[in-house]
Amino acid sequence: MNPSFNSTRRRMLAGALGAAALSPVSTLSFAGTAAGPANGNRFVFVILRGGLDGLSAVPAVGDPEFAGARGQLAQFGSAPLALDNTFALHPNLAQLHAMYGRGEMAVVHAVGLPYRDRSHFDAQQVLESGGARPYELTTGWLGRALARSGSKSLALNTAVPLVLRGPGVVDTWAPSTLPDPGADLVARLGRMYANDPALATALERAKALHFDNMMPTETAGDAMKSGPRAGGNFTVLASRAAEFLAAPNGPQAAVLEVSGWDTHANQANPNGPLANYLRQLDTGLAALRDGLTPSGTWNRTVVVVATEFGREVAINGTLGTDHGTGAAAFVLGGAIKGGRVIADWPGLAKRDRNEGRDLKITTDLRGVLKGVLSDHLQVAMQTLNNEVFPGSGSLKTVSLLKA
């Protein structure tokens, strides 16, 4: 037998025993490494790929320029849900609105990245890498933040998204319709991968998830038919994420992804794609909360929902919006001081826009993320400034947690 395989096996057994001691009734536990930090805090990052239109999700209905600047996009199927004198939520975000009312949800508006151009792919690279420019960094900010504490993380996807890549341990999970292979075959594969570390590591992690934990065996296969990053299964994935996160020895962080926000056309339609995606997002985030509440995990959880960029303020030629800069983000969880919209509002008049087109960015998303990582996951400020978001030392940190 391959010696390195043996020692990994021993570590996994130790981990599994530790989990069992903490919670004899737990059916879901993470075996691969030691448990996360003692406080058991959890962090969830939800990536909205495609560029969510922040002014549709969180319309600034009280801004005197809003109706004029947005034209048909200022019309909603039913009345937007008021947050304060200036801002409201899209009518399809009813459950987020309820969380806001309970102080469990905050909005950060006119938020964005140091990146100011309009390419999805470059902007997502910056959003996930934590760099100041595309491809400056090739691992993810969350991966680097968690590596310091040796915490584990989980991607609710077949692949590992860039944001979680780094030196640490990442598990991935997605529903399957295929049968589990036998343990004997997997052991042999492990030996066959002696000289292929990448395949060996992936197999080892998958094995820990599938064999050493009682994985939920019923599948949601049909929901995954459209492949990874599809929007329709967000609620399934969010519920599953909650199960993993609620386990005492579960991952400290999870990442979920939802695509479909690139609304170049037909955005104004109250039954169009954006309205549907927002309803799905609302349902999924509520499912996440519901799954984390019974165990009390919700009170130790912070969720950040962010997108790579916002969209132009004005409607385009096809009742949609083209790529812009300033966006909106959501911060949720029982651990946060919500019920507020955090925005240094730049205004919507043409002269107040970036290049006369987009909502200006007045809050750097990295400041929000740094605040959460520091206050909630106890990542040292020096680590945040030097490794997680290099060169962000002078950035104002946004504080979101309960005092």
Add this chain to the structure above:
Amino acid sequence: MSNSASMSAAIAAHRFGLGEASLDAVGADPQQWLAAQIGPADAPRGDALLNTAQALAFVAAEREQRRAVKNPPEGMTAEQAAAQAVGARYREVAVADARSRLLTAATTTRPFAERLQWFWANHFTVSLAKGSTRGLVGAFERDAIRPNIAGSFEQLLLASTTHPAMLRYLDNFQSAGPHSQIVGRAARRAARTDESPRLTGLNENLAREVLELHTLGAESARGPNPAYAQADVTQFARVLTGWRVGYQDVDPARNFDPAWHDPGTKTLLGKTYPQGPDALRMVLHDLALHPATARFVATKLARHFVADDPPPALVDRLAATYLRGGAQLAPVYRELIASPEAWSPQAMKLKTPEEFVISSVRVLRLNPRVFDRADAKSAAQSAASIATLGQRPQAAPSPAGWSDRAEDWLGPDAVWKRVEWSTRTADRLGTSIDARALAAQSLGPLLSVDTRTQLDRAADGSQALALLLMAPEFQRR
């Protein structure tokens, strides 16, 4: 190339092709075997395939059918029944398209040409992930990509950019010139009825992605001397106005409707182009010959066949060949297969799920009937099962297409699903195939000692087969 002939044959079969059950298929001169395949891709195999004109007629007919059916089943409104029937017919087209793609790849004797076809179909992604492409994705691949993979890049670019599937996928069919006749009419109608006009101007989606994903590349827009900027995107979007999908009144050969076109000249990338449909061809000509495009295409080709981070010297040579040949692609392919960097016995690339499944079918000599529609639900080799592996055929998640880097396919769950798939496939074959003999015939000198040892020690025939499918030298290429 200092490899033995059999090592070169194995590399040709697996790295440049789609796997062969026996390396005899490659013959004595592997490089010549590949060079002889350079040309248009094979005619697609399969039944019930629509060409572009038929696909457009189908889409137009389905738009009519959407309204209602006369005698809906109980518990359904006429509209619901109609929508269901329309959805079922679209699914039939999608199933036939995916089946044809898999069947052609599984049975072709020109697998290098097929790989190039896949490469370009991914470079110019149109995806079922967006509803507006329904019915057209297969026709796009067959009519815009297949015949054009070995001609000039300019021709390929033109065929892609003006194909109805692309015009719909990236919204150009709805983009109107802000000063076009159609916008003027909409404004006058809106003024009469006191409603907001439905159409007001540009949608710049296609313009941006042609520059960023198809020609110059996003990277060229970064740094101190960007190859293009937002103003170029907007101007290009103006050039593209009028290029839309005709339903009735537009000549399908041109897909250009002057009523939607923005009048006036357009200036982009420092050059001025005239009003009208001819400007698009001129812009695409200039984009095809741009040095940034040469570099972008060279990098992607080298990344696809050689390494995730390809050797810069190889990229330089491919880009130079591209420019020297006026964007002709065949010389670039010949340069690639003549490059020593491409023949390293160390396999640097991980197969995508689709490559993995097709090469398994070829190496195991499975009956191509595994792709038949009747089997779509149960066959492990169906498009649906490739979707479970993370890559639903013809449904890439974004206009950037599927990733061509190993790290994006190496998530633990992704690898686990390949193990599950291999187990199921091997279980069905049982002991009918000797995995040890097959490994030697198919992989030749690529077969490692570690893998051979595991195959020799396997508990039974089907376990040995599963091990072979999951072996590093079969997962990589």
